[in-house]
Amino acid sequence: MAKEKKLVEAITSMEEDFAQWYTDVVKKAELIDYTSVKGCMVIKPAGYALWENIQHELDRRFKETGVENVYLPIFIPESLLQKEKDHVEGFAPEVAWVTHGGLEPLQERMCVRPTSETLFCDFYANDVHSYRDLPKVYNQWCSVVRWEKTTRPFLRSREFLWQEGHTAHATAEEAEARTQQMLNVYADFCEEVLAIPVIRGRKTDKEKFAGAEATYTIEALMHDGKALQSGTSHNFGDGFAKAFEIQYADKDNTLKYVHQTSWGLSTRIIGAIIMVHGDDSGLVLPPKIAPTQIMIVPIRQQQEGVLEMANELKNALTSAGFRVKVDDSEKSPGWKFAEQEMRGIPLRLELGPKDIEAGQAVLVRRDTGEKTVISTKVMDLVAEMPRVLETMQNEMLERATKHRDAHTYTAVTKEEFKDIADNKPGFIKAMWCGCQECEEAIKEEIGVTSRCMPFQQEKLADTCVFCGKPAKTMVYWGKAY
Amino acid sequence: MAKEKKLVEAITSMEEDFAQWYTDVVKKAELIDYTSVKGCMVIKPAGYALWENIQHELDRRFKETGVENVYLPIFIPESLLQKEKDHVEGFAPEVAWVTHGGLEPLQERMCVRPTSETLFCDFYANDVHSYRDLPKVYNQWCSVVRWEKTTRPFLRSREFLWQEGHTAHATAEEAEARTQQMLNVYADFCEEVLAIPVIRGRKTDKEKFAGAEATYTIEALMHDGKALQSGTSHNFGDGFAKAFEIQYADKDNTLKYVHQTSWGLSTRIIGAIIMVHGDDSGLVLPPKIAPTQIMIVPIRQQQEGVLEMANELKNALTSAGFRVKVDDSEKSPGWKFAEQEMRGIPLRLELGPKDIEAGQAVLVRRDTGEKTVISTKVMDLVAEMPRVLETMQNEMLERATKHRDAHTYTAVTKEEFKDIADNKPGFIKAMWCGCQECEEAIKEEIGVTSRCMPFQQEKLADTCVFCGKPAKTMVYWGKAY
Numbered sequence: 001m002a003k004e005k006k007l008v009e010a011i012t013s014m015e016e017d018f019a020q021w022y023t024d025v026v027k028k029a030e031l032i033d034y035t036s037v038k039g040c041m042v043i044k045p046a047g048y049a050l051w052e053n054i055q056h057e058l059d060r061r062f063k064e065t066g067v068e069n070v071y072l073p074i075f076i077p078e079s080l081l082q083k084e085k086d087h088v089e090g091f092a093p094e095v096a097w098v099t100h101g102g103l104e105p106l107q108e109r110m111c112v113r114p115t116s117e118t119l120f121c122d123f124y125a126n127d128v129h130s131y132r133d134l135p136k137v138y139n140q141w142c143s144v145v146r147w148e149k150t151t152r153p154f155l156r157s158r159e160f161l162w163q164e165g166h167t168a169h170a171t172a173e174e175a176e177a178r179t180q181q182m183l184n185v186y187a188d189f190c191e192e193v194l195a196i197p198v199i200r201g202r203k204t205d206k207e208k209f210a211g212a213e214a215t216y217t218i219e220a221l222m223h224d225g226k227a228l229q230s231g232t233s234h235n236f237g238d239g240f241a242k243a244f245e246i247q248y249a250d251k252d253n254t255l256k257y258v259h260q261t262s263w264g265l266s267t268r269i270i271g272a273i274i275m276v277h278g279d280d281s282g283l284v285l286p287p288k289i290a291p292t293q294i295m296i297v298p299i300r301q302q303q304e305g306v307l308e309m310a311n312e313l314k315n316a317l318t319s320a321g322f323r324v325k326v327d328d329s330e331k332s333p334g335w336k337f338a339e340q341e342m343r344g345i346p347l348r349l350e351l352g353p354k355d356i357e358a359g360q361a362v363l364v365r366r367d368t369g370e371k372t373v374i375s376t377k378v379m380d381l382v383a384e385m386p387r388v389l390e391t392m393q394n395e396m397l398e399r400a401t402k403h404r405d406a407h408t409y410t411a412v413t414k415e416e417f418k419d420i421a422d423n424k425p426g427f428i429k430a431m432w433c434g435c436q437e438c439e440e441a442i443k444e445e446i447g448v449t450s451r452c453m454p455f456q457q458e459k460l461a462d463t464c465v466f467c468g469k470p471a472k473t474m475v476y477w478g479k480a481y
Numbered sequence: 482m483a484k485e486k487k488l489v490e491a492i493t494s495m496e497e498d499f500a501q502w503y504t505d506v507v508k509k510a511e512l513i514d515y516t517s518v519k520g521c522m523v524i525k526p527a528g529y530a531l532w533e534n535i536q537h538e539l540d541r542r543f544k545e546t547g548v549e550n551v552y553l554p555i556f557i558p559e560s561l562l563q564k565e566k567d568h569v570e571g572f573a574p575e576v577a578w579v580t581h582g583g584l585e586p587l588q589e590r591m592c593v594r595p596t597s598e599t600l601f602c603d604f605y606a607n608d609v610h611s612y613r614d615l616p617k618v619y620n621q622w623c624s625v626v627r628w629e630k631t632t633r634p635f636l637r638s639r640e641f642l643w644q645e646g647h648t649a650h651a652t653a654e655e656a657e658a659r660t661q662q663m664l665n666v667y668a669d670f671c672e673e674v675l676a677i678p679v680i681r682g683r684k685t686d687k688e689k690f691a692g693a694e695a696t697y698t699i700e701a702l703m704h705d706g707k708a709l710q711s712g713t714s715h716n717f718g719d720g721f722a723k724a725f726e727i728q729y730a731d732k733d734n735t736l737k738y739v740h741q742t743s744w745g746l747s748t749r750i751i752g753a754i755i756m757v758h759g760d761d762s763g764l765v766l767p768p769k770i771a772p773t774q775i776m777i778v779p780i781r782q783q784q785e786g787v788l789e790m791a792n793e794l795k796n797a798l799t800s801a802g803f804r805v806k807v808d809d810s811e812k813s814p815g816w817k818f819a820e821q822e823m824r825g826i827p828l829r830l831e832l833g834p835k836d837i838e839a840g841q842a843v844l845v846r847r848d849t850g851e852k853t854v855i856s857t858k859v860m861d862l863v864a865e866m867p868r869v870l871e872t873m874q875n876e877m878l879e880r881a882t883k884h885r886d887a888h889t890y891t892a893v894t895k896e897e898f899k900d901i902a903d904n905k906p907g908f909i910k911a912m913w914c915g916c917q918e919c920e921e922a923i924k925e926e927i928g929v930t931s932r933c934m935p936f937q938q939e940k941l942a943d944t945c946v947f948c949g950k951p952a953k954t955m956v957y958w959g960k961a962y
Contacts, residue, residue: 036561036603037591040554045619048550069529073521074593074624074640075577080517093583096556098593100578101628101639110518112555112579112593122517138526143555143623147582158582159555 011342013280018224025274026153029283029343039151039158043267046343049291050270051161055141057193057289058163058265061185062139067165070138072119075110080118084243087117090210094147096158112145117211117236117262120166121244128258130249131170137178139165154271155228155481162266168246168258172237175259176214179235182263183216186231194269195286195396196220196276197404198230199427199476201452206436209262213237219451219476221404222275225425227451227478230272233263271481276400277367283344284367286396287389294385295340296326299333299352309356309376313349316378322385341366346392347385351376365392367399412461417477421446427478431471433464442466448477492823494761499705506755507634510764510824520632520639524748527824530772531751532642536622538674538770539644539746542666543620548646551619553600556591561599565724568598571691575628577639593626598692598717598743601647602725609739611730612651618659620646635752636709636962643747649727649739653718656740657695660716663744664697667712675750676767676877677701677757678885679711680908680957682933687917690743694718700932700957702885703756706906708932708959711753714744752962757881758848764825765848767877768870775866776821777807780814780833790837790857794830797859803866822847827873828866832857846873848880893942898958902927908959912952914945923947929958 010028012020026032031047043051059069075098082088095111113119124136141163151157165182169175183200190196198218208215212234220230241247241257250256277284287293294317298310310326317324327336333350340348350362355376363374365388374384407426411417420428428448432438443449446466453473464471491509493501507513512528524532540550556579563569576592594600605617622644632638646663650656664681671677679699689696693715701711722728722738731737758765768774775798779791791807798805808817814831821829831843836857844855846869855865888907892898901909909929913919924930927947934954945952 033604033608035554035600036558037554037556037600040556042554042604043552045549045551048552051552052550068526069533070526071524071529071532071624071642073516073518073523074626075518075521077517095583096579097581098577099580100590102575102577119516119518123514123523127514143552145555161552 011280011282014223014278021278021280022271022275023153025278025282025342031270031274031283032153037158039148041153041157043161046291047270050273050285050289051267053289053291054269055163058185058189059141061189062163062165065137065181065185067137067139069140071140071142072113072116072123074113074142076113076116076118077108077110079108080122081111083118083121084211084240087211087240091115091146096145096147113142114144114146115262115264116140116142116144116164116166117240118244120262121240121246121260124168124258124260125244125246128168128246128248131251134168134170134248134258135174135178136168137165138167139163152271154267154274160267162264164264165262167261168241169260170248170250170256170258172259175235175237175261179214179216179233179261179263182261183218183231183233186233186263186265187218190218190220190230190269190272191397193286193288194273194276195288195393195400196230196272197397197401199452199454200456201454201476203232203452204436204439204450204475206439207450209234211236211239213239217452219427219478220272220276221407221427221478222272222481223278223403224275225407225479227427227476227480228268228272228275229451229480230269231263231265234261236260236262277396278344281338282342284396285344285346287346287393290323290344290346292323292325292343292345293389294322294324294347294349295336295345296324296349296351297333297336297340298326298328299350299355301328303353305356306351306353310351313351313361313376313378313381316382317385320382320385322389346389349374363388367392367396410460411465414466417442417465418446421448421477421479425479427451427476429458429460429474429476430465431459431461431463432473432475433467433469434472435464435467435469438464438466442477446477448479451476451478451480492761492763495704495759502759502761503752503756504634506759506763506823512751512755512764513634518639520629522634522638524642527772528751531754531766531770532748534770534772535675535750536644539666539670540622542670543644543646546618546662546666548618548620550621552621552623553597553604555594555623557594557597557599558589558591560589561603562592564599564602565692565721568692568721572596572627577626577628594623595625595627596743596745597621597623597625597645597647598721599725601743602721602727602741605649605739605741606725606727609649609727609729612732615649615651615729615739616655616659617649618646619648620644633752635748635755641748643745645745646743648742649722650741651729651731651737651739653740656718656742657716660695660697660714660742660744663742664699664712664714667714667744667746668699671699671701671711671750671753672878674767674769675754675757676769676874676881677711677753678878678882680933680935681937682935682957684713684933685917685920685931685956687920688931690715692717692720694720698933700908700959701753701757702888702908702959703753703962704759704884705756706888706960708908708957708961709749709753709756710932710961711750712744712746715742717741717743758877759825762819763823765877766825766827768827768874771804771825771827773804773806773824773826774870775803775805775828775830776817776826777805777830777832778814778817778821779807779809780831780836782809784834786837787832787834791832794832794842794857794859794862797863798866801863801866803870827870830855844869848873848877891941892946895947898923898946899927902929902958902960906960908932908957910939910941910955910957911946912940912942912944913954913956914948914950915953916945916948916950919945919947923958927958929960932957932959932961
């Protein structure tokens with residue numbers, strides 16, 4: 001047992017130090033590795049397989065709404081980045097600059113894309129001429145670079161993977177509809193596939209994207225009560241179109257500016273999966289996104305027939321569409337159990353000589369530890385598995401929602417607000433007057449930022465929680481990653 | 482008809498100017514667009530969909546051989562790039578250098594990866610300890626940057642998309658087997674899926690990858706008789722392992738160096754698809770890789786029932802697993818035909834009121850122009866389509882193979898060699914003494930480079946075609962992209 005203990009001991013408990021627990025899990029579950037490139041990480045097979053599943057499912061949902069994938073250059077010439085004033089102010093301080101190509105200095109330096117609005121605008125300015133060319137609903141899967149000072153795996157790194165959708169429309173209404181549509185694609189994906197409940201809302205002007213008219217966001221609550229912005233969708237109006245001269249001839253033969261949107265979701269979401277579902281034994285993956293759903297662990301595998309039976313069940317379950325592995329390594333069963341738990345594989349099927357004799361196996365759920373004895377008749381197993389996985393998927397969402405709701409507080413007075421912010425990690429719902437000064441003072445004095453103005457508004461009070469002036473809107477506040 | 486003519490006239494004929502034909506096709510088939518970023522391109526939806534299909538099929542084949550996907554950083558610190566002497570000499574002159582992060586100069590400049598051997602080595606040096614950690618069979622899909630002076634869409638650009646596999650093995654034998662295995666994966670993929678016949682062979686020392694012990698290659702012949710290196714697989718022996726100190730404790734408890742390989746295939750292969758199969762009407766896509774396999778073109782679509790029938794057939798064919806679109810735009814049928822041909826969509830189904838009355842449609846093959854009248858009973862159509870697509874796929878490979886063989890020549894004397902090189906575009910098979918001086922002189926005097934030493938050797942003569950000394954090996958020579 002010494003070895004098993006070692007593996008588990010290697011993780012700091014969540015209670016003791018959540019940040020260290022997080023770092024331990026990403027390393028011990030073999031999701032990432034650190035590199036000689038400061039602030040950049042290696043995404044290892046277990047981490048990348050998770051991203052591939054996210055890509056696959058999200059890409060399918062995008063395409064159902066008419067999205068087409070493209071690929072634009074990795075570099076942005078400085079003059080292009082500077083065309084939209086707010087945008088360059090937001091991004092210029094945190095980009096990586098390429099100044100030399102081969103042995104020669106460049107005439108104009110270029111940054112490695114931190115986001116590609118300017119490139120898409122440059123492209124659309126050439127490609128859009130008539131109303132017949134609209135809408136453009138393009139997306140790209142790529143990596144982007146932002147020169148962060150402090151970094152954490154998945155949550156904040158100098159390079160990360162993401163998708164960025166960029167659309168151009170004939171009318172403001174169509175752009176607004178697309179902005180909201182894509183936010184809902186993200187939200188549904190998080191809830192249905194990742195079992196992560198999210199608050200859908202709009203960012204305040206202070207928190208919106210550099211150059212956007214409106215930024216919509218989905219905000220999730222992590223286990224430690226901190227918020228994580230999990231996906232954003234921006235409506236640019238015709239601001240970029242004017243800066244980049246993207247005009248089309250409308251049916252009435254007049255030239256009009258297009259209206260644009262962009263929306264992105266990144267490898268950051270893997271951080272959310274870890275921090276919403278994980279526990280002191282490691283990662284817990286929702287069945288729908290888990291690269292391996294069922295790990296079969298043979299007991300006394302050297303005994304005749306055990307490995308054969310394990311592989312037989314694996315093949316039967318694989319044929320039925322499940323993602324299954326057999327751990328036939330030379331490690332002890334206890335070590336294998338600990339590894340499967342650390343890696344968050346949803347189900348473990350334990351199978352030893354006695355089980356085989358009895359025509360059964362022991363099925364263990366990763367999230368609850370619940371054990372059931374289950375028939376290994378292929379028909380029974382294949383019939384039972386979807387039910388177990390679906391139950392687990394649903395209960396994970398329920399549990400995360402309960403946790404989120406239990407850590408969502410309401411503040412009506414400044415004192416309540418301060419007390420909750422100091423003592424109760426979670427979301428704080430409170431009314432706001434709409435002034436940026438107030439928002440800044442709240443950040444300064446209370447120590448929380450506005451997460452979003454939720455679409456589902458509640459009237460908690462008539463006045464702003466901070467300044468007492470008439471309230472305009474309810475805001476979710478919190479500490480955030 | 483004026484418009485249709487315009488679309489077709491927009492392409493220069495292959496005979497007249499092959500290079501211009503190529504450029505016209507990539508633009509008019511809407512595969513790419515040029516950008517403000519010199520030497521970089523936009524891959525548009527039609528081009529990217531092609532790459533997605535290539536990725537999908539190749540990734541599936543990789544995974545069948547045990548490959549796992551990962552993601553490593555985009556940047557390589559200069560000191561890391563310099564660790565392997567031959568490698569840095571090969572790549573340093575053509576990398577893009579990042580010198581500033583945010584507002585500050587970097588302590589050490591970094592290049593944007595031109596290829597990731599050094600990063601994988603750095604990673605493996607940390608990650609490999611024991612024989613139990615081997616083999617590592619990792620791959621990544623990403624973009625790379627090489628600062629080319631002259632660029633052409635897909636064939637040579639400053640940034641391109643590719644996959645790069647990097648493996649580490651306990652023994653030299655295992656590394657060699659993996660190197661050849663992956664070359665065969667590429668070759669089979671090209672022949673079975675892209676209908677491009679390839680020569681499998683080994684590069685001469687002069688032409689091998691910077692830092693490799695052996696480079697294997699697949700070489701394809703384009704329509705104009707020039708060769709295109711379409712995929713390469715390298716065996717590094719333990720050279721990189723020694724430079725990066727990648728050692729493992731073997732079963733006998735001694736420390737040993739790993740043996741490594743790498744292998745890559747890039748968006749360049751799209752250039753091969755265009756130049757092997759295209760014709761004067763545009764692109765011709767092999768059915769297996771075509772994003773759209775069947776374009777239904779309704780004739781007199783304003784007439785009642787025509788569009789309905791077109792969509793009904795589309796739905797039936799889509800359900801049966803085919804990739805189908807209906808062109809219901811307001812363009813004329815002739816214009817739609819020309820567009821479908823330009824874009825290389827394998828089959829066109831023409832459907833007008835008279836056809837509907839007769840329960841039939843006209844099916845036109847893109848590659849041969851062959852027209853057949855076909856029953857539109859769903860059962861008949863779904864039964865017939867696989868046969869037509871498979872026949873087209875097979876005949877495309879046959880045609881390309883015939884073309885390649887008809888443009889493969891044998892030279893025994895220097896005079897023959899020179900005559901063929903000057904007058905007959907294609908591969909030239911000729912014996913070689915194995916000296917690098919001879920190889921360089923051939924390039925200088927004859928104007929061709931060694932493409933590969935094919936695995937399937939033939940003995941054409943006893944002496945080197947150039948110097949007359951005893952011959953060691955048969956080489957495929959040619960002019961290359």
